[in-house]
Amino acid sequence: MDSIDASIVNRLQEGLPVCPRPFDDVAVRLGLSVNELLSRVQRLLDDKVLTRFGPMFNAENMGGALSLCAMQVPANRYEQVTAKVNAFPEVAHNYERDHLLNMWFVIATEHPEQAGAVIRQIEQTTGCQVYDMPKQEEFYIGLKLAV
Amino acid sequence: MTGYPQALSTAQHASRILDDTDRRIIVATQAGLPLVAEPYAALARQLGLETDEVLQRVAAMQENGMIRRIAAVPNHYALGYTVNGMSVWNVTDDHISELGRQVGALDYVSHCYHRPRHLPLWPYNLFAMVHGRNSQDVEAKVTGIATLLGDHCRGHEVLYSKRILKKTGLRIKG
Numbered sequence: 001m002d003s004i005d006a007s008i009v010n011r012l013q014e015g016l017p018v019c020p021r022p023f024d025d026v027a028v029r030l031g032l033s034v035n036e037l038l039s040r041v042q043r044l045l046d047d048k049v050l051t052r053f054g055p056m057f058n059a060e061n062m063g064g065a066l067s068l069c070a071m072q073v074p075a076n077r078y079e080q081v082t083a084k085v086n087a088f089p090e091v092a093h094n095y096e097r098d099h100l101l102n103m104w105f106v107i108a109t110e111h112p113e114q115a116g117a118v119i120r121q122i123e124q125t126t127g128c129q130v131y132d133m134p135k136q137e138e139f140y141i142g143l144k145l146a147v
Numbered sequence: 148m149t150g151y152p153q154a155l156s157t158a159q160h161a162s163r164i165l166d167d168t169d170r171r172i173i174v175a176t177q178a179g180l181p182l183v184a185e186p187y188a189a190l191a192r193q194l195g196l197e198t199d200e201v202l203q204r205v206a207a208m209q210e211n212g213m214i215r216r217i218a219a220v221p222n223h224y225a226l227g228y229t230v231n232g233m234s235v236w237n238v239t240d241d242h243i244s245e246l247g248r249q250v251g252a253l254d255y256v257s258h259c260y261h262r263p264r265h266l267p268l269w270p271y272n273l274f275a276m277v278h279g280r281n282s283q284d285v286e287a288k289v290t291g292i293a294t295l296l297g298d299h300c301r302g303h304e305v306l307y308s309k310r311i312l313k314k315t316g317l318r319i320k321g
Contacts, residue, residue: 009226015216018206020185020198022217034184041219042182049225054180055205056215057173062165068262070269086313094312097233099304101269104233105313131269137244137261139251 001049004030008040012053065112066092067134069119070101071126078102081126090118101131165213168196169204180217228278232285232305234292235271237264242299243273249295250275255288270302277305 007030016022027037044050059066073081078096085091085105094105109115119130171194181189187205191198208214223231238246243261250273251259258276275292279285289305 009219009221012219013221015218018187018202018209018217020187020202022186023184038182038184044219045179045182047225048222050219051222052179052220053182053218054176054178055173055208055217056220057177058213058215061212062173068260068274072268082312091313093314095308096310096312097306098309099306103312104306131265133262133265133274135260135262137247139247139259139261 064110065115067107067115067132069105070131071103071128072101073103073128084125172204223278227280230282230285231278232307234275234277234289234305236273236303237270237301238273239299250292
């Protein structure tokens with residue numbers, strides 16, 4: 001990755017306009033042809049420096065719901081509970097974290113009213129209380145990683 | 148999700164205005180936008196639509212917040228940001244909106260939310276995900292947040308992830 005790639009990664013995190021030729025302006029500013037820019041973006045995707053380029057969708061604003069949930073799982077049942085929680089297709093991410101609340105997962109449902117039912121099922125099947133922490137206000141999503 | 152009527156009404160509003168053509172555009176771009184000079188024309192050909200209609204619909208979805216922006220998503224790990232800490236803060240309720248905006252505006256904070264407390268076990272109501280190149284880097288950034296919050300913060304912790312147990316992309320069905 002050279003300095004031009006770094007400039008591309010920094011600039012493309014900010015977002016492109018919705019217009020017929022959205023790459024033209026960025027290419028001019030970086031001193032590249034559009035084709036050079038596009039082939040570099042493709043290589044950054046192939047090399048997994050970028051995970052994705054395109055619209056960043058907001059699940060909640062599309063009618064779905066996301067909630068962050070935490071549980072206090074006994075150490076001797078951790079693997080068993082992990083398998084049970086991960087078996088729910090609505091569980092999108094699940095992390096072990098270093099805390100009394102040691103399992104943190106995100107529940108994504110297509111309709112907001114489904115989330116509560118999934119939480120009750122997880123409590124029943126694991127025997128652990130779920131601490132539901134849906135967002136009340138969002139301040140920022142996205143990160144400008146300087147490279 | 149009851150108890151947060153504002154979020155619910157936004158969602159209901161969105162699902163009402165999202166039609167089948169919008170859903171086809173979403174499904175076609177979930178993996179990404181075509182990497183060509185005229186991506187919306189390529190998308191239109193693929194879906195049997197006019198380019199102008201695709202542009203108008205994508206612009207409308209961005210305007211009403213269904214699309215945050217058309218942008219690249221970097222791989223934190225590949226860029227050397229290998230440590231992330233979920234910093235959680237007990238902030239006075241009267242100041243959380245203003246302080247949340249200030250914390251969210253920091254360039255090293257990716258996600259920043261106001262979430263409910265669960266007393267007595269969980270006194271924290273502000274969550275800010277902090278990314279760094281190593282744990283000292285993350286700790287220095289957390290100190291920066293603590294300074295910003297000052298007396299309005301009654302305590303904080305940083306929860307580091309020990310293990311990814313599951314990670315799947317969010318998918319919208321067609």
